[in-house]
Amino acid sequence: MNILVVDDESHIRKGIERTIRKHYPEHGVWLAENPEQALETLKDAAIDLVLTDVLMPGMTGLELMKISRTRHAHVKWVVISAYSEFEYAKEAVRLGARDYLLKPIGKDTLIGMIGSLGEEIAQDNERTKEAFLLKRNLRFLREAVFARWAAGLDLGGTDLAAFTGRHPYFHLIMVRMESDSDLKLEHFIVENVLSELIENEGHGFVASFDAKSLLGLMTPRGEDGPGKLVEQLRSHLKRYLKIPFQILHSERLTDFAEVPAIVQHMRKSSASQVYEFYAGGGEKAIEVALQYISAHYAEELTLEKAASVVYLNPVYFSQLFKQKTGVGFKDYLTQQRLDRAMELLRDSELKVGDISERVGYPDVRHFSQIFRKKTGFTPSEYRQSVGGKEAGES
Structure with missing residues (x-):
């Protein structure tokens, strides 16, 4: 089992790490001092369990859960909170956290919790690993094919119908970011936030379009457009992204043949649209x-x-x-x-x-x-x- 410990207090992170390594040397342990580092680790490592502090500078542990849970649905969460933050712990449990630990963390409590969740995770992994890998690979293939089609590139005979059958009508949502730095973390944040919002409002997926852009496709449950989703997305990105960004979206579409032209139009439109920035x-x-x-x-x-x-x-x-x-x-x-x-x-x-x-x-x-x-x-x-x-x- 691979465990990620997220806490801005070094002595708590290292104390948890020492206890786990001493009593469960077979488990892997990763440390992050803030949610941003945690997101990087979740992206790069096969984490099974996250122990996260609730209140940290910048993003909270609850926000970290919300951002990550769609793309990492198999990960189990345990929150760490002081007694005065107990209301946060209850909210975390409502969001899907398996347990909470009150500071100061008792070693026996930590050892028992790791043992219990370790057995559960081992059983889950045995049952779902193959299905999870198959589903993830299909998702990567779908998104890669869609991104290539949206860019106007040849699909080499690939049949789009296999990817478009569930979308008799749809909207496109593009997020463009502006920075000269590596945007891997920002891509990860946008992908997770937009994916969860699409799932909440209907069904669809998100594909990485280029180094600075992601493209989402959404078929809403009803006849409403993407307006509500876009406003929620803007609110989340203003909080989580530390770089300028734009959100563009299409009208209702029914023909996938239109997608390349619509995407090209959105990219041109972005040149005259004001970028937004995180709150403050x-x-x-x-x-x-x-x-x-x-x-x-x-x-x-x-x-x-x-x-x-x-x-x-x-x-x-x-x-x-x-x-x-x-x-x-x-x-x-x-x-x-x-x-x-x-x-x-x-x-x-x-x-x-x-x-x-x-x-x-x-x-x-x-x-x-x-x-x-x-x-x-x-x-x-x-x-x-x-x-x-x-x-x-x-």
């Missing part, structure tokens, strides 16, 4: 960017430079900046520079050329043109109109 993340990124602009407006400052400071793709940063501030990056930077220039024109005796350089315009003519376009005055006229201190033009 977008505000924080723009807050940091505004502070950076305030400190560095006098330098050669580009949108690409500002985006790199907050580790965002420039295209997404530009969209997010306008969404959060109401103006584009260039207009905001220009206004910051002109506000400072007007302040210096009013309150200092600096020459216009010196002020121009101090606010980020090495070329005084260019500065004067921009100043006049925005204010209706040349810098010197503005200084005279507000009674600023006299100084030379250059």
Whole structure:
């Protein structure tokens, strides 16, 4: 049996590991200090049992269960909670957890629980291993064929009817992510969340489309469209993903021959759609960017430079900046520079050329043109109109 222990407290993780290895040396033990590491382990290792803390920074143990249970239905869960968190433990049992352990964890309780679940898991594995492997391989084949078809590639004579028979009508749901980093974990999160939502609303499946995209197919139970699912998906992804994402969906479809063209249209549409970000993340990124602009407006400052400071793709940063501030990056930077220039024109005796350089315009003519376009005055006229201190033009 393979056991995964998830807890942000090192002494609890290692204490559980020592106890299991001492009394059950035949079992494999993996450790994760947060749910994100746990998801990576679940993706890469054949875990049978997860012991997870309830309250951890970021994602909770209950959220980890919700994300993972569709793709890892065979995994058994045990939650770890303090007495004051007992309500969470009861909710975990409602979600399907087999047991809960109260802190501080008694060794005898842990040993007994591992022994009991170990026998149960061994019996389950004996009965279901072959069926599980067959079902998983069929799922991988179905998703690979569908992704290839959706991309407009040749299927080499494969009959799509075997995969489409249960879907006389359907909707497509695409999730696109934006990041320069490896997105394996994010793919795993989106796949699990979207798969569970599809199962809740009807039936279908999710396929990995490319390095930054996943494509879901859903046939709802009734006549409703995917609106409810999309809103739930957006809410979950804003919480769980730490990168920008988009959700696109099709109207009701009845002909699988349309899928490649619809997918191509969705990909083109994404170029003009604003990316979303996890809850609070977008505000924080723009807050940091505004502070950076305030400190560095006098330098050669580009949108690409500002985006790199907050580790965002420039295209997404530009969209997010306008969404959060109401103006584009260039207009905001220009206004910051002109506000400072007007302040210096009013309150200092600096020459216009010196002020121009101090606010980020090495070329005084260019500065004067921009100043006049925005204010209706040349810098010197503005200084005279507000009674600023006299100084030379250059």
